[in-house]
Amino acid sequence: AQSVTQPDIHITVSEGASLELRCNYSYGATPYLFWYVQSPGQGLQLLLKYFSGDTLVQGIKGFEAEFKRSQSSFNLRKPSVHWSDAAEYFCAVGGHSGYSTLTFGKGTMLLVSP
């Protein structure tokens, strides 16, 4: 069965500092991996996705993530955090069949301090 672990429930980062949110997955083959962001009172918005190929993927809002097969990780990064980045972030894993469902981590709440 596929699973996702986000070890950090909350993270606080100063505005302008760099950010890394951790994600570890469990899947029997090469997975599809996603990062979503949820602002308060909103649904989830796709930040980026990894299917195959280049292990460093670029997303929207200046985010990037790196797939490391040896560590079963897909960590999200941003070089300089803005106050508007404060939100909850979810990592998700899915299979290659178009009928497969996504499994989500429990989320990491990002707080941005002035």
Next chain:
Amino acid sequence: DVKVTQSSRYLVKRTGEKVFLECVQDMDHENMFWYRQDPGLGLRLIYFSYDVKMKEKGDIPEGYSVSREKKERFSLILESASTNQTSMYLCASSLVKARGSPLHFGNGTRLTVT
């Protein structure tokens, strides 16, 4: 852009009532999903559907049913609402023909059962 619309943002119901949560998508997606989101538990899949009149149980289907009479509409039904079904409910859709197609989410329905 894909638009997934959930008919209610907030809903308050009494214990024992039959509750309908409605979701409509406008991009001809085959897959539709219902998740519930609770603090500390992330997103958990209730039911999903590959096609009209098709439905599959997710991880937590107990106490819920679904209906998909038209491709664009997917309804979640609480046959007899209970207080432990107080939660945020998120509807999503995806294109099954595209491998690893990401989910597109609605803004959610916050249901309170008193």
